[in-house]
Amino acid sequence: MEFDNNIPIYLQVIHDIKKDMVNGVLAMGEKLPSGRELAFKYKINPNTANRIYKEMEAEEICFTKRGRGTYVTEDKEKMKNVREEMAGSLLANFFEGMRQLGFTKEEVIQLLENKYDANNKQ
Numbered sequence: 001m002e003f004d005n006n007i008p009i010y011l012q013v014i015h016d017i018k019k020d021m022v023n024g025v026l027a028m029g030e031k032l033p034s035g036r037e038l039a040f041k042y043k044i045n046p047n048t049a050n051r052i053y054k055e056m057e058a059e060e061i062c063f064t065k066r067g068r069g070t071y072v073t074e075d076k077e078k079m080k081n082v083r084e085e086m087a088g089s090l091l092a093n094f095f096e097g098m099r100q101l102g103f104t105k106e107e108v109i110q111l112l113e114n115k116y117d118a119n120n121k122q
Contacts, residue, residue: 001042010052013042015086017052021061021072022083032062032070 001016003009020026032053033041039049053070056062060078064070073079098108 009042009044010048010055013038013044013048013052014055016042017056018061018082018086022079022086026072028072028076028079029074030072031068032072034069 001012003012017026017032021028026032032038035046035049035053038044038052039046042049053062053064057064057070059082060075061073061082062070063073095108103111
């Protein structure tokens with residue numbers, strides 16, 4: 001993973017893990033890598049890896065079983081909320097970019113419909 005220097009690394013890793021959670025790469029209740037394994041995978045400091053899990057626990061998207069590891073939440077509603085929050089963030093950035101380019105709501109809708117139809121024909 002290549003990191004963006006403008007965004008803290010721990011937030012980028014959290015985003016990547018959340019993406020794996022919402023698209024099913026990481027199943028609900030699945031054991032997450034240890035802090036050391038996470039640090040190795042992302043080539044980050046082990047303290048950063050521990051911070052990542054602490055932040056995710058604070059968001060209630062994972063939980064720790066003492067002596068057994070950290071696991072993905074089993075709360076379907078929480079995962080639905082994470083998915084919707086991530087989609088909302090993508091849409092906000094998209095709409096801001098389209099607004100800056102001068103597109104109207106109707107033009108954006110038409111572009112989306114055309115692109116969606118073109119992508120589904122393949």
